[in-house]
Every structure is written in C-alpha cells, then in structure tokens.
Amino acid sequence: MKLIPLPVLPAEEFLLMLTTRIKNIKPSATVSIAAKAIALKETGKDIIDFSVGEPDFPTPEHIKQAAVEAIAANHTKYTANNGLLPLREAICAKLQNENNLEYHPHDILVSNGAKQALFNVLLSVVQPGDEVVIPTPYWPSYPEIVKLAGGTPVLVETDESAGFHLRAEQLEAAITPATKVFLFCNPVNPTGAAYSKEQLDALADVVLKHNILVVSDEIYEKLLYDQLHFVSFAALHAKLKERTVIINGLSKAYAMTGWRIGYAAGPQAIIEAAGKVQSHSTSAASTISQYAAIAALQGPQEELETMRLTFQKRRNAIFAGLQSIPGIRCAKPQGAFYAFPNISHFIADSEHFPQIRNSVDFANFLLDEAGIVAVPGAGFGNDAHIRISFSTTLDQILKGIQSLQTLLKK
Ligand SMILES: Cc1ncc(COP(=O)(O)O)c(C=O)c1O
Known part of the structure; x- marks a missing residue:
C-alpha cells in the first residue's frame, strides 16, 4: 500500500487553533533566564544560581x-x-x-x-x-x-x-x-x-x-x-x-x-x-x-529544624551582603528562602548602566557579567526588584555577594 504523506500544517495554523484562554496566560517567570543559564553552564561557565525555588537538601x-x-x-x-x-x-x-x-x-x-x-x-x-x-x-x-x-x-x-x-x-x-x-x-x-x-x-x-x-x-x-x-x-x-x-x-x-x-x-x-x-x-x-x-x-521532625536554622544562617549572610552594596535596598526576609532587593537605582543610572532599563535587563546583566542567575521581579509583578533565592550553600552565597559587590561598583 502506498502511503500518501499528509500536508504539514504551518506553525501559524497551530497558533490559530490556540484558545483565547491560553493566549492570555504568561509563561513562568523563570523559564527564559533559566534556559540562558543552562546554555551558559553547558559552555563551561561558572554559574552561581540564585534562582532555585526549592530546598537544596535531599529528602530525609x-x-x-x-x-x-x-x-x-x-x-x-x-x-x-x-x-x-x-x-x-x-x-x-x-x-x-x-x-x-x-x-x-x-x-x-x-x-x-x-x-x-x-x-x-x-x-x-x-x-x-x-x-x-x-x-x-x-x-x-x-x-x-x-x-x-x-x-x-x-x-x-x-x-x-x-x-x-x-x-x-x-x-x-x-x-x-x-x-x-x-x-x-x-x-x-x-x-x-x-x-x-x-x-x-x-x-x-x-x-x-x-x-x-x-x-x-x-x-x-x-x-x-x-x-x-x-x-x-x-x-x-x-x-x-x-x-x-x-x-x-x-x-x-x-x-x-x-x-x-x-x-x-x-x-x-x-x-x-x-x-x-x-x-x-x-x-x-x-x-x-x-x-x-x-x-x-x-515521623521525626528534627531535620526540619536543622534545615530552618541553615536557611536562617544563609538569610543572614545574603541580607548583610545585599545591604553592603551601594544602590541596593532590601527588606529583611522573615520567612521562605527568598530576598527581593530593590534595584531601581541601577535602572535609573543610565550613565553607568545604560543597558539596564528594567528587571529583565538587570538579571541578564548579572548573568552575562558575573554568571549570577536571579529571577527578574517583573514576573512577580514588580519590575524594580529581582528575586534572590538563598536555597544554595553559604559558600555560593558569599561568592555571589562578592561578585555583585565588584560588578555593581562600576
Ligand atoms: C507560594 C507557593 N505556593 C505554592 C507552590 C507550589 O508548591 P508545590 O511544589 O507543592 O506544587 C510554590 C512553589 O514554588 C510556591 O512558591
């Protein structure tokens, strides 16, 4: 039997099939920056990942x-x-x-x-x-x-x-x-x-x-x-x-x-x-x-407290580090494992940071210049901030803060 190939529909035809419901939906805030970070990692670049949305500990x-x-x-x-x-x-x-x-x-x-x-x-x-x-x-x-x-x-x-x-x-x-x-x-x-x-x-x-x-x-x-x-x-x-x-x-x-x-x-x-x-x-x-x-x-709940105390130490380190960077303002995180520093100073400083016009530009700047992955605040409804996750080791946090200090001094 001879198979007759079906005509391939052009991509636009599929786009026309999508519902208004789904066209109104935004993709996840982390997707594009994470894709870029993975691509950079594959080239062998050292990445400090502050975008993680989950505990970095293994399940007990x-x-x-x-x-x-x-x-x-x-x-x-x-x-x-x-x-x-x-x-x-x-x-x-x-x-x-x-x-x-x-x-x-x-x-x-x-x-x-x-x-x-x-x-x-x-x-x-x-x-x-x-x-x-x-x-x-x-x-x-x-x-x-x-x-x-x-x-x-x-x-x-x-x-x-x-x-x-x-x-x-x-x-x-x-x-x-x-x-x-x-x-x-x-x-x-x-x-x-x-x-x-x-x-x-x-x-x-x-x-x-x-x-x-x-x-x-x-x-x-x-x-x-x-x-x-x-x-x-x-x-x-x-x-x-x-x-x-x-x-x-x-x-x-x-x-x-x-x-x-x-x-x-x-x-x-x-x-x-x-x-x-x-x-x-x-x-x-x-x-x-x-x-x-x-x-x-x-079962036993002790490991939860160990994890919480570890997160608290990291929170202290990231908060102190962010506060030490001129131009960055940050509310002290009281819970979860995220800091949400304000980066509007760099958006406004077009003389020294002309490439930074919003939180996405800022996140790209951190990734390109220092290999730091952070999530732009735009995805959370606030374009003057970035989200920094401290669900990573103290070592990585200190390294990341040092890079930010050097980079943002410019
Ligand atoms: C505020 C908030 N709610 C819900 C969830 C979803 O958690 P789960 O992994 O249980 O679906 C998350 C995960 O990031 C979250 O940050």
Missing part, C-alpha cells in the same frame, strides 16, 4: 525509605481520588496539633503538589465576572490560574517600606461587589515577608465584613526566622475557618518538591468540588508519594 532518609517500602509492599495502584485515608488523617492531626484547627478527613483533598490543590480550588470557585484580590508582588501562578478559571485578578501593590505586607485598608479598598476570593500566601514568595498575628487579624476583620472566600497559601509555614511564630489564617476566628481554604504541602518543609504532594483543607462543599476537578484531570496523587508523605508527617 526515613521518608525515602517509606517510599521504598511502599513499592516493595505493592502499594502501586490508584488510591481514592482525594488521597489515602491515613494520609488525610495525618494531615488532620498536623492541622490540629500545629495549627489548632479541627478538620475531618473529608475536608482534605490531597493533590499533586500545592499548585494543583490551588488550581482545583480556584477552578471550583472562580468564574467569569469574579474578581480575586491578590497582593503584589505575587507568586506568578496566582493571576494565571485565576485567568484560566475565567476570573479577573485584582492586583494590589504592597509597600516595600511597610515590609511588603498588605494592609487592611488596602484590602478593603480592593473589594467590590464582584470580589469572590482573597488569595495570598504567608510567608510570601517572592519577598520573604511574613505576617504577624496582629496584621492577619486586621485583614481578617475586613474579610469578615464581606461575603468573600479566603485562599491562604501556607506552603512556607515552616520556614520562619527570628522566633516568629506561624498563625494559620483559618485559626484566627471560627467564622474565618468557615470561609477559608488552606493550601499547603510537603514540598518546601520536607524537601519533597519532586514527590508532588500538596493539599487543600477547607469547607467540605468546596473540597468536594475541587476533588471533582482533580478526578477529571490527574486523579489521585502518586500512591508511593502518599505513603512517603505519611512517614514525613508522622
């Missing part, structure tokens, strides 16, 4: 062992869509013991990472005509997921001078009759800001005055510095728990990013709806990872 040994045992015991089939009951029970126990929150396993949806948990929840509660209030700088996926759900992100600029904390008056002013959700994270990626109980209480008062939902992303909960104490938004008031969905997961706390385990905890009706979304996309999270997650939540 007993968690890995639990996964090995799960495979050996043939726990290799699908689980219930919302996750293994013992895992949801372990999550409830964690929420009770650490956050003083009482949930039932049917209030929990286990997903493939916190990102999918967030996606499932937002797709369940946001539709065209709905507004979602998001403090800026934001984690890049927030506005994009809202847009995918057909909603409108309402971005509210937080003040650098106020430590990038959203103030109650700002939240109040952003709320309209179309507001459905207030979506925020604490501690914050990319600024490293963390909210005190008093600051959260002030935001809670506004939420309680209005008929809106809160989606509280608490993925960096365990990474708080200087004796700061974490308070979950849902734990502030019984009435708030009724209208809050917590997003959390094991990626950052247990150095388990690749295992893809996150969860949502909230009102049963919303959790069930979010479960429906998941049931028609990925189904349950990996069974093996779920067994590992049970071991993580129920």
Whole structure:
C-alpha cells in the first residue's frame, strides 16, 4: 500500500487553533533566564544560581525509605481520588496539633503538589465576572490560574517600606461587589515577608465584613526566622475557618518538591468540588508519594529544624551582603528562602548602566557579567526588584555577594 504523506500544517495554523484562554496566560517567570543559564553552564561557565525555588537538601532518609517500602509492599495502584485515608488523617492531626484547627478527613483533598490543590480550588470557585484580590508582588501562578478559571485578578501593590505586607485598608479598598476570593500566601514568595498575628487579624476583620472566600497559601509555614511564630489564617476566628481554604504541602518543609504532594483543607462543599476537578484531570496523587508523605508527617521532625536554622544562617549572610552594596535596598526576609532587593537605582543610572532599563535587563546583566542567575521581579509583578533565592550553600552565597559587590561598583 502506498502511503500518501499528509500536508504539514504551518506553525501559524497551530497558533490559530490556540484558545483565547491560553493566549492570555504568561509563561513562568523563570523559564527564559533559566534556559540562558543552562546554555551558559553547558559552555563551561561558572554559574552561581540564585534562582532555585526549592530546598537544596535531599529528602530525609526515613521518608525515602517509606517510599521504598511502599513499592516493595505493592502499594502501586490508584488510591481514592482525594488521597489515602491515613494520609488525610495525618494531615488532620498536623492541622490540629500545629495549627489548632479541627478538620475531618473529608475536608482534605490531597493533590499533586500545592499548585494543583490551588488550581482545583480556584477552578471550583472562580468564574467569569469574579474578581480575586491578590497582593503584589505575587507568586506568578496566582493571576494565571485565576485567568484560566475565567476570573479577573485584582492586583494590589504592597509597600516595600511597610515590609511588603498588605494592609487592611488596602484590602478593603480592593473589594467590590464582584470580589469572590482573597488569595495570598504567608510567608510570601517572592519577598520573604511574613505576617504577624496582629496584621492577619486586621485583614481578617475586613474579610469578615464581606461575603468573600479566603485562599491562604501556607506552603512556607515552616520556614520562619527570628522566633516568629506561624498563625494559620483559618485559626484566627471560627467564622474565618468557615470561609477559608488552606493550601499547603510537603514540598518546601520536607524537601519533597519532586514527590508532588500538596493539599487543600477547607469547607467540605468546596473540597468536594475541587476533588471533582482533580478526578477529571490527574486523579489521585502518586500512591508511593502518599505513603512517603505519611512517614514525613508522622515521623521525626528534627531535620526540619536543622534545615530552618541553615536557611536562617544563609538569610543572614545574603541580607548583610545585599545591604553592603551601594544602590541596593532590601527588606529583611522573615520567612521562605527568598530576598527581593530593590534595584531601581541601577535602572535609573543610565550613565553607568545604560543597558539596564528594567528587571529583565538587570538579571541578564548579572548573568552575562558575573554568571549570577536571579529571577527578574517583573514576573512577580514588580519590575524594580529581582528575586534572590538563598536555597544554595553559604559558600555560593558569599561568592555571589562578592561578585555583585565588584560588578555593581562600576
Ligand atoms: C507560594 C507557593 N505556593 C505554592 C507552590 C507550589 O508548591 P508545590 O511544589 O507543592 O506544587 C510554590 C512553589 O514554588 C510556591 O512558591
């Protein structure tokens, strides 16, 4: 039989097939700079990577062992869509013991990472005509997921001078009759800001005055510095728990990013709806990872503290280093593993830095001139900053700071 080759469609034809929904979505902030860094690394150039969005530690040994045992015991089939009951029970126990929150396993949806948990929840509660209030700088996926759900992100600029904390008056002013959700994270990626109980209480008062939902992303909960104490938004008031969905997961706390385990905890009706979304996309999270997650939540927690203290030392080094560079201003990170220095001085100094007109130019300048990879603030909704991750060794941090000092002295 003679095969007749089908005509090849030109690329433009495929572009015409794309939906408006997907054309409105921005690619990840890290993609282009990361591609350039990889290309440079391949040429043998020494790179200092300050772009990493995950702990650089290996997953603790007993968690890995639990996964090995799960495979050996043939726990290799699908689980219930919302996750293994013992895992949801372990999550409830964690929420009770650490956050003083009482949930039932049917209030929990286990997903493939916190990102999918967030996606499932937002797709369940946001539709065209709905507004979602998001403090800026934001984690890049927030506005994009809202847009995918057909909603409108309402971005509210937080003040650098106020430590990038959203103030109650700002939240109040952003709320309209179309507001459905207030979506925020604490501690914050990319600024490293963390909210005190008093600051959260002030935001809670506004939420309680209005008929809106809160989606509280608490993925960096365990990474708080200087004796700061974490308070979950849902734990502030019984009435708030009724209208809050917590997003959390094991990626950052247990150095388990690749295992893809996150969860949502909230009102049963919303959790069930979010479960429906998941049931028609990925189904349950990996069974093996779920067994590992049970071991993580129920096993020894000492390694978490060791990691936190290591991050705190690195935070101190990066903060002191950035402060020593004339022209750079930086709020002290209180949580997560990011600093978000202001680089507007270099954007404005066209005499000495003519090639730098925005945060993307600045990041490219660092990469080209010093082999330093940082993420432009533009991707987080603030073009006067860059994000520096201190999820790298102290040695690399000190080396990077020294290069920045030399480079920016020009
Ligand atoms: C603020 C924030 N939320 C959620 C996530 C997603 O975490 P996961 O790896 O569990 O999907 C991240 C990961 O970078 C994050 O920074």
